[in-house]
Amino acid sequence: MGKMHIKVTVNGKQHELLAEPRELLIHVLREELGITGPHIGCETSHCGACTVDMDGKSVKSCTVFAAQANGANITTIEGLGNPDGLHVLQQMFKEHHGLQCGFCTPGMITRAYRFLQENPDPTEEEVRFGMAGNLCRCTGYQNIVKAILAAAAEMNAAKEAAQ
């Protein structure tokens, strides 16, 4: 089989491209679409650096074929915020030193985004369990957990203020 037509929506923008079915989603994002927020860490579905949000689920994009993602709606770190308008999770990671080298951070924040959608008011233990698919070799996780709990508090306060 040669290349196939693939349609994906990434960060609200529709893309049509030709890809071999065996191409991995992370390669399509990074190499075909130039979306380099999601990183390639282990490439063996362990580290979570390639995590993206696909149809409302956190997935490791190194373990999804381009063909499987045909028709999917994807959000990457680029879709959550940007330097002129940080997402509250990005802001809290910055304030609480939730990163050192930053390699795992896009995956961490993309996963934390979905986690807080499902559990807006988590305990520390729930954050740790919910983030178990993302590895960080710098921080010891302490400040990542703090940042996510702080983001949850911010998001809940903003929600209450809006009501």
Added chain:
Amino acid sequence: MIPGTFDYHRPDSVEAAVALLAEHGDEARAIAGGHSLIPMMKLRMAEVQHLVDLQGITDLKGIKVDGGTVTIGAMATQHELIASEALAQAAPIIREAALQIADPQVRYVGTIGGNVANGDPGNDMPGLMQCLDATYVLVGPEGKRDVQARDFYEAAYFTARSDDELLVSIRFTAPKGGYAYEKQKRKIGDYATAAAAVLIAKDGGTCSSASIAMTNLSDTPVWCEAAAEALVGTSLDKAAVDAAVAAMTGAIDPQEDNRGPVDFKKHVAGVVLRRAIERAASRA
């Protein structure tokens, strides 16, 4: 790590999927969540010429609890198993086990059908399904047939399913009494060093029925009737639990690997089984 080339198919019905499997024989593989198959394809340890993606088949989805019968579609994900309140009411042991499988990202896509049909001795659901005495529904070119989970596993990656059959659903009677799924692993996301699925029903202070299955301690899951029989009719005292652990230890056949030597695995198997019996009994 890029797999070899393959043709991609996304059928929209069980019949169409089975026709593709029949047409391409052992060159075809069905893919559900893909988190066992894709890593093997990337390592080129699995050669697949035709990949039959099941994501478009609505009939394979969903969890149904009807009276005392639970039916789970093969494409129900671990995440959906955990989230289902109806399933947590009918068979809470499934949520307890699913929460110990892999990590959140993998549980969003990993399915119960893939977990039980792959035949990997490390997978948790096969032993659990044997403990529950579940029935697997397979569909092939000749039609539909039922196979008991207790008869399904022949050796590592070899099962009663033939290449042109698709596992479409899993059915079991909602268990009564107490339950526990106890798993020892090196780190979160790992396969079990040893795991035990236990169901215990009590009548007054006496164990009236029990079912015990062990995971990753042989090249298939081990449903151990003798271990369960050692508990039935007792007050689940120390002598009975010792007898169950001894029967279980005689039935497993662990191999030395990076999770430890044989004696260690037998020791851990005893530890997890004791914990599981204790927890199941406390809930019965």
